[in-house]
Amino acid sequence: MEATAHAASGGTEVHASAPRRSWLFTRPTAKTGIVSWLTTVDHKRIGLLYGISALFFFLVGGFEALLIRIQLAVPNNTFLAHQTYNEMFTMHATTMIFLAIMPLSAAFFNYVMPLQIGARDVAFPRLNGFAFWVFLVGAIILNIGWFVKSGAPDAGWFGYAPLTNKTYSDQFPGDMSTDLWIMGLQILGVSSVIGSLNFIVTIINLRAPGMTMMRLPTFTWMTLFTAFLIILSFPAITIALVELMMDRYFGTSFFEAANGGLPILWQHLFWIFGHPEVYILILPAFGIISEILPTFSRKPLFGYPVVVFSGAVIGFLGFGVWSHHMFTTGMGTVATAAFSLMTMAIAVPTGVKIFNWIGTLWGGHLQMRTPMMFALGFIWMFMIGGFSGVMHAAAPADAQQQDSYFVVAHFHYVLIGGSLFALLAGIHYWFPLIFGRKVSEFWGKLSFWIIFIGFNVTFFPMHFLGLNGMPRRTAVYDGNMGWNDANLVSTIGAFILGIGIAVYFIVMVRTYLKGEKVRRDPWDARTQEWSLPTPPPEHNYDVIPTIHARDAFWYEKTHKAEIAREKAEHAREETAHGGIHMPSQSWFPLLAATGLLIGAIFFVNHHYEGAIAGGLLFVFGVYCWASEGPGGYHVHPGDHDDKDAPKY
Amino acid sequence: MSTHAATSAIDHHHDPATTTGIPSKKLFMWAFLASDCMFFGTLISTHLIYRLHPTPGSPDPRKLFSLDLTLFATLVLLVSSLLMALAVNACQKNNIRSVRRLLLGTIVFGLVFIMCQIFEYGNFLHEGLTLSSSIFGSTFYTLTGTHGCHVAIGVLWLTLMYIRTFKPADERPWVLRSLGHFLVFLVVVVAGVTSVLGAAHAIEAHGLAAGPLAQAGRHNLVAIIVTLAGLAALCWLGRARKAVDFTESNAIDVESLGLYWHFIDIVWIVIFTVVYLLEYL
Numbered sequence: 001m002e003a004t005a006h007a008a009s010g011g012t013e014v015h016a017s018a019p020r021r022s023w024l025f026t027r028p029t030a031k032t033g034i035v036s037w038l039t040t041v042d043h044k045r046i047g048l049l050y051g052i053s054a055l056f057f058f059l060v061g062g063f064e065a066l067l068i069r070i071q072l073a074v075p076n077n078t079f080l081a082h083q084t085y086n087e088m089f090t091m092h093a094t095t096m097i098f099l100a101i102m103p104l105s106a107a108f109f110n111y112v113m114p115l116q117i118g119a120r121d122v123a124f125p126r127l128n129g130f131a132f133w134v135f136l137v138g139a140i141i142l143n144i145g146w147f148v149k150s151g152a153p154d155a156g157w158f159g160y161a162p163l164t165n166k167t168y169s170d171q172f173p174g175d176m177s178t179d180l181w182i183m184g185l186q187i188l189g190v191s192s193v194i195g196s197l198n199f200i201v202t203i204i205n206l207r208a209p210g211m212t213m214m215r216l217p218t219f220t221w222m223t224l225f226t227a228f229l230i231i232l233s234f235p236a237i238t239i240a241l242v243e244l245m246m247d248r249y250f251g252t253s254f255f256e257a258a259n260g261g262l263p264i265l266w267q268h269l270f271w272i273f274g275h276p277e278v279y280i281l282i283l284p285a286f287g288i289i290s291e292i293l294p295t296f297s298r299k300p301l302f303g304y305p306v307v308v309f310s311g312a313v314i315g316f317l318g319f320g321v322w323s324h325h326m327f328t329t330g331m332g333t334v335a336t337a338a339f340s341l342m343t344m345a346i347a348v349p350t351g352v353k354i355f356n357w358i359g360t361l362w363g364g365h366l367q368m369r370t371p372m373m374f375a376l377g378f379i380w381m382f383m384i385g386g387f388s389g390v391m392h393a394a395a396p397a398d399a400q401q402q403d404s405y406f407v408v409a410h411f412h413y414v415l416i417g418g419s420l421f422a423l424l425a426g427i428h429y430w431f432p433l434i435f436g437r438k439v440s441e442f443w444g445k446l447s448f449w450i451i452f453i454g455f456n457v458t459f460f461p462m463h464f465l466g467l468n469g470m471p472r473r474t475a476v477y478d479g480n481m482g483w484n485d486a487n488l489v490s491t492i493g494a495f496i497l498g499i500g501i502a503v504y505f506i507v508m509v510r511t512y513l514k515g516e517k518v519r520r521d522p523w524d525a526r527t528q529e530w531s532l533p534t535p536p537p538e539h540n541y542d543v544i545p546t547i548h549a550r551d552a553f554w555y556e557k558t559h560k561a562e563i564a565r566e567k568a569e570h571a572r573e574e575t576a577h578g579g580i581h582m583p584s585q586s587w588f589p590l591l592a593a594t595g596l597l598i599g600a601i602f603f604v605n606h607h608y609e610g611a612i613a614g615g616l617l618f619v620f621g622v623y624c625w626a627s628e629g630p631g632g633y634h635v636h637p638g639d640h641d642d643k644d645a646p647k648y
Numbered sequence: 649m650s651t652h653a654a655t656s657a658i659d660h661h662h663d664p665a666t667t668t669g670i671p672s673k674k675l676f677m678w679a680f681l682a683s684d685c686m687f688f689g690t691l692i693s694t695h696l697i698y699r700l701h702p703t704p705g706s707p708d709p710r711k712l713f714s715l716d717l718t719l720f721a722t723l724v725l726l727v728s729s730l731l732m733a734l735a736v737n738a739c740q741k742n743n744i745r746s747v748r749r750l751l752l753g754t755i756v757f758g759l760v761f762i763m764c765q766i767f768e769y770g771n772f773l774h775e776g777l778t779l780s781s782s783i784f785g786s787t788f789y790t791l792t793g794t795h796g797c798h799v800a801i802g803v804l805w806l807t808l809m810y811i812r813t814f815k816p817a818d819e820r821p822w823v824l825r826s827l828g829h830f831l832v833f834l835v836v837v838v839a840g841v842t843s844v845l846g847a848a849h850a851i852e853a854h855g856l857a858a859g860p861l862a863q864a865g866r867h868n869l870v871a872i873i874v875t876l877a878g879l880a881a882l883c884w885l886g887r888a889r890k891a892v893d894f895t896e897s898n899a900i901d902v903e904s905l906g907l908y909w910h911f912i913d914i915v916w917i918v919i920f921t922v923v924y925l926l927e928y929l
Contacts, residue, residue: 022821123672156677193683201675205666231679243694246790252696253703254790260703260783583668626808627823632792 381417
């Protein structure tokens with residue numbers, strides 16, 4: 001479906017003129033308004049959709065956390081019923097992992113990665129839109145429970161058998177809370193795998209000329225590793241969930257101990273996914289930090305190849321350490337020792353990265369801007385989480401810490417102090433690129449300090465709570481256990497953290513509306529995405545850049561004449577081919593995802609006719625998607641305002 | 649992205665629009681198959697783990713299995729892979745008539761495999777093996793059923809690809825016609841499978857005797873008539889056309905389909921080994 005007519009000069013876009021196309025296949029062309037967002041295939045818009053949804057669910061998950069902390073503030077509290085408490089900790093964890101941190105990482109993958117490699121979009125733009133809509137379907141399914149009689153899922157985020165079987169999880173016949181959890185996670189898995197396949201192909205196949213693999217920005221490298229981890233680890237949980245679903249719906253006994261099933265198998269399958277998932281959450285953070293530190297240290301990243309390869313080693317070893325979540329299940333001494341050693345080994349590449357970041361800072365001309373504050377906070381806090389992680393690796397110590405608040409302290413240090421700090425740093429860092437405005441340093445740093453203090457006040461006491469024997473997931477504790485003070489401090493900290501997050505987001509919204517406008521490249525950064533105007537035009541690059549060095553934009557800034565010559569030549573070539581080819585928007589990714597939503601809702605309610613109808617709508621959506629073809633239209637650069645373009 | 653590839657001769661192993669030269673669709677399919685390996689890896693592991701922990705009342709697989717039937721199904725699937733490879737080759741040579749014939753061959757062999765599986769399931773159910781009768785039933789049906797779904801999706805994809813070869817080169821409306829073509833295909837498959845399975849059951853029960861076979865034929869008369877009528881309709885729909893919009897530039901689509909098809913073939917070889925042959929060691 002190439003556009004046959006070329007734009008007359010002055011016209012911005014020419015759409016494929018397909019005579020006698022039925023209304024069904026008329027491509028939407030809206031560039032503003034709700035339709036433009038529902039049908040978008042632009043990786044930047046999809047990135048924003050991911051980001052906004054993720055932040056919404058982040059606030060939901062945070063609200064659940066505050067309710068948990070209120071319940072635990074004083075002994076023998078009756079603020080939440082036990083059942084509600086179970087729903088809270090299950091949904092807090094599930095929401096934060098699958099609906100906040102992962103999609104927020106996906107938002108950066110979508111928005112930043114194609115810009116960094118000098119591409120105009122991902123390899124399969126409609127599939128990218130589909131991945132987002134499927135994510136939203138999974139998020140809706142997971143959260144429907146709040147609004148129905150069954151209640152939200154309540155079996156814990158890792159859903160250990162036999163808690164998930166009908167005897168234990170169903171409060172009444174037809175209780176669908178666990179079914180919602182199973183279905184929601186399966187759908188989210190589909191979304192993650194589809195998105196990741198797209199990223200893998202994009203990074204390998206859509207790099208700009210000269211962008212060799214060893215010139216890829218570190219964030220793009222970490223995107224690639226994360227994508228591989230996702231496609232290789234999600235199948236394990238998907239199959240485990242399928243087996244659980246067969247148990248609950250069709251009478252198999254995979255995890256039914258009464259009929260000879262092995263509940264321990266669920267633990268193995270879950271953690272074969274669950275441990276790589278930990279690295280799925282943290283590797284994007286490593287990538288973001290590895291972009292921010294060089295920019296604000298005014299130095300190239302120290303030991304780039306080592307940073308890249310240690311990321312690969314972490315991803316590889318991440319598949320061999322799952323049983324350290326199961327040291328107390330009685331696996332036998334050999335297995336325990338082996339997994340213990342592997343777990344300690346994985347600290348080595350992680351430590352290597354820390355030293356690389358210190359090396360980057362060392363002797364640098366440090367600029368203490370807000371993203372840098374979060375990045376430095378990340379290094380420190382993530383290290384604390386890493387140290388307690390190494391303590392868990394020692395199996396005898398872990399036998400004491402297992403299922404205690406020490407574990408809760410550990411994983412919040414790596415997830416908030418690690419992943420979340422880096423993602424908040426990334427939002428500050430790329431905000432000027434995305435919206436053309438910059439957060440005020442005062443308010444940015446203020447929010448950082450409140451978050452930093454609140455975070456430590458909340459979670460540091462949990463180490464002691466855990467060592468004093470407080471079990472995790474406990475809704476009520478007695479006043480004479482010696483846990484009162486630490487719990488109260490922790491709750492106060494949680495509210496400080498909440499205020500910090502509130503300040504952070506209020507400042508973001510205010511900046512979006514009224515913040516200081518910035519010109520291109522406000523941080524004097526090093527990677528290719530900063531060569532774009534803020535915000536970037538729909539087609540990203542007027543001229544696909546040629547990459548000459550690892551810090552591609554830095555090279556561009558220091559070799560202006562050479563780059564200008566190249567660009568003029570490439571622009572001529574592209575014009576000769578009819579301008580910039582852009583993918584057309586489409587309704588069908590949304591339609592197919594809607595079919596999935598309808599089918600899934602009927603399925604969890606055991607209405608199989610409705611489930612089949614939803615499935616048919618899905619198939620119809622995919623069929624139309626295939627039939628309409630990739631489509632496309634041409635854009636001619638130079639039509640958009642690019643007033644602050646660098647003068648070569 | 650292949651904006652101007654059509655003007656020059658097509659190199660099927662190199663796409664100038666991509667960085668590596670590997671067509672993006674092919675790369676996508678390889679990455680997906682890597683992921684799919686893990687799906688089947690998990691299922692096969694589950695089966696093997698429970699093989700070591702049999703429950704009381706588990707059947708003796710050796711008494712249950714009919715190796716002749718499964719071996720036949722395996723060979724059929726292997727041959728279908730050969731036809732698939734030839735179809736890719738024919739498409740790269742722009743020989744669309746051969747592509748159609750070979751795709752149809754692959755579809756038929758795939759369907760024979762599915763029929764063998766349905767037949768086998770019927771026998772096992774008759775022997776009392778169900779999803780919930782024992783843990784062996786749970787793992788066996790889930791594993792082979794997932795593979796069967798993969799084959800069915802493959803057959804669906806093959807069918808859609810076959811219908812796609814008839815897309816007219818001009819801009820005549822085609823979608824409704826293709827949908828009709830597909831529905832006829834669906835009807836023929838369902839009716840055809842019913843008829844053949846009816847005959848197979850009659851032969852199994854009574855041997856190759858004319859009487860019972862005729863009775864089974866009368867029993868499935870509607871299905872047989874529908875199959876024959878549908879086949880005639882398919883012949884009419886599949887008659888030679890004017891220029892079609894399906895050329896060697898579509899070879900990458902056929903090749904991606906081929907990768908998938910060979911993959912489920914390889915998975916079946918693994919399943920045949922660890923689920924069936926292992927029991928005879």
